Amino acid sequence: MKSRSEWVLPVLTAAMLVAALYLAFVWAPTEKTMGHVQRIFYFHVPSFFTAVVAFLVGMVAGIRFLMSRDFRFDELAVSSNEIGVIFTSVNLVTGSVWAKPIWGVWWTWDARLTSAFVLWLMYVGYLILRRSVDEPGLRGVVAAVFSIFAFVDVPIVYMSIRWWRTQHPQPVMFSTEGTLDPQMCLVLYFCLLAMLVLYLCLLQIRRRVERLRHETEGLRRLVHSA
Amino acid sequence: MEETLKWLWIGFSCAWVIHLLYVVSLGRRAKKLRDELESLKAMVEERRGK
Amino acid sequence: MNVLRAAFAIALKDLRVERRNREVINAAFSFALVVLLLFSFTFDPSGEETREMSGGLLWLVFSFAGVLVLNRSFARETSNDCLDALVAAPVPGAAIFLGKALANALLLLVLELACLPVFGIFYNVRWQVNFGWLLVVFVLGTWGFTVIGTVFSALTVNVRLRELMLPLLVFPVTVPALMASVQLTTALFSGQPIAPELLWLRLLVGFDLIFTLLGVALVETLLVG
Structure with a gap:
């Protein structure tokens, strides 16, 4: 029974991704000024939201770990944050590829891009921090405390960078800002849902790996200490 | 266009x-861990046998 | 009150140690000079546009030197198990954290005030014009930086590659505080009044408050483990 329920999420994810592809590439209307490349938004924007959700879950799991010292929460925290880094990477790369034909440059230090980059750096730091602590209990505590600081910092970083950029010249962001076509909106929401399901699916796999790693680590200690 | x-x-x-x-990297990580777990379990068994 | 008194005692202890062996301040000040020298190669130091980036330059120097100070803050206590003794002492973790942060902030402020005239000479910046406000900005910016830095210094004290991890973690998280300080410092250097930049001052105060509270709340778990 267990093996069957394990397949529910991957199958659902695959189905939703195929549907999302169809909606984004075929069903959604082509944007007038930007052309087809605008369709990348259906993956770019949801990736960012999913990443923020993943980091939020990671922080809450970290707090739960601090309160209970139950390693299942630590496993959930690291899994969620790592997947968050993956989604942020997708967001950065797709944003960059979109910027090239529209703005003519791969990168501009605009508020959203810069905040996403800072976010990415913080959580890459989180992953590196985890790798440089050997003792599992200490690692959990250190990582959880850092993730709380990082997540609390996110809105402050975004606000400050936005103020910073309003004082400096920047390229125009959206030609269609404010008036998003309802059909486009629908596709965007569906893609967001698909990305969230993909997140859950990845989380399921990643947690299993982390569980395995935890077991191996415990046994390794046992063998080497005896 | x-x-x-x-x-x-x-x-x-x-x-x-x-x-x-x-996903591929996750699979490889899982495989490596599974192998290590096997060998560790074998070592524990061996010790218990002695 | 008790917490504050304990915090002052710990800050005093740290400052006294520093006064006796000058372990950090000399190295950090020399390093700041090195960074000031290196910057002169990246652009024309006598140009007019120097003034526009002066705040950024100065805060980069401060944060690079600041990391050196922070690195030693908890690492200093590892020899002879001083940290264990400190944690076992009948003071709350919050007092240890606040005391250490205070000592770090004071050290860094001394460093900054020593760098300022040198910076003024090297890069032809008039820093005297708004000195009162500049001091306020320095105190707030330094506190924001050291609060984060002190928590992360405690965080990384038992971590491999401690000296590498600290800047990697501190710089991204302190981005808002650094940006606000840069913005304010640049404005003050160019002789502008503080009024149009009050937004940044408020951001800085908010940042300091939020992370001081967060540090006080979390440091106990961090130190006891």
């Missing part, structure tokens, strides 16, 4: 290549 389609294609494939690589 053709030009923007090309960029869409590039961005789209980059996104899915990242996800794909991540």
Whole structure:
């Protein structure tokens, strides 16, 4: 029974991704000024939201770990944050590829891009921090405390960078800002849902790996200490 | 139109290549851990036998 | 009150140690000079546009030197198990954290005030014009930086590659405080009044408050483990 329920999420994810592809590439209307490349938004924007959700879950799991010292929460925290880094990477790369034909440059230090980059750096730091602590209990505590600081910092970083950029010249962001076509909106929401399901699916796999790693680590200690 | 389609294609494939690589890396990590777990269990068994 | 008194005692202890062996301040000040020298190669130091980036330059120097100070803050206590003794002492963790942060902030402020005239000479910046406000900005910016830095210094004290991890973690998180300080400092250097930049001052105060509270709340778990 267990093996069957394990397949529910991957199958659902695959189905939703195929549907999302169809909606984004075929069903959604082509944007007038930007052309087809605008369709990348259906993956770019949801990736960012999913990443923020993943980091939020990671922080809450970290707090739960601090309160209970139950390693299942630590496993959930690291899994969620790592997947968050993956989604942020997708967001950065797709944003960059979109910027090239529209703005003519791969990168501009605009508020959203810069905040996403800072976010990415913080959580890459989180992953590196985890790798440089050997003792599992200490690692959990250190990582959880850092993730709380990082997540609390996110809105402050975004606000400050936005103020910073309003004082400096920047390229125009959206030609269609404010008036998003309802059909486009629908596709965007569906893609967001698909990305969230993909997140859950990845989380399921990643947690299993982390569980395995935890077991191996415990046994390794046992063998080497005896 | 053709030009923007090309960029869409590039961005789209980059996104899915990242996800794909991540899943593959997870699989490899799991395999490595499973192997190590096996060998560790064998070592524990061996010690118990002695 | 008790917490504050304990915090002052710990800050005093740290400052006294520093006064006796000058372990950090000399190295950090020399390093700041090195960074000031290196910057002169990246652009024309006598140009007019120097003034526009002067705040950024100065805060980069401060944060690079600041990391050196922070690195030693908890690492200093590892020899002879001083940290264990400190944690076992009948003071709350919050007092240890606040005391250490205070000592770090004071050290860094001394460093900054020593760098300022040198910076003024090297880069032809008039820093005297708005000195009162500049001091306020320095105190707030330094506190924001050291609060984060002190928590992360405690965080990384038992971590491999401690000296590498600290800047990697501190810089991204302190981005808002650094940006606000840069913005304010640049404005003050160019002789502008503080009024149009009050938004940044408020951001800085908010940042300091939020992360001081967060540090006080979390440091106990961090130190006891």
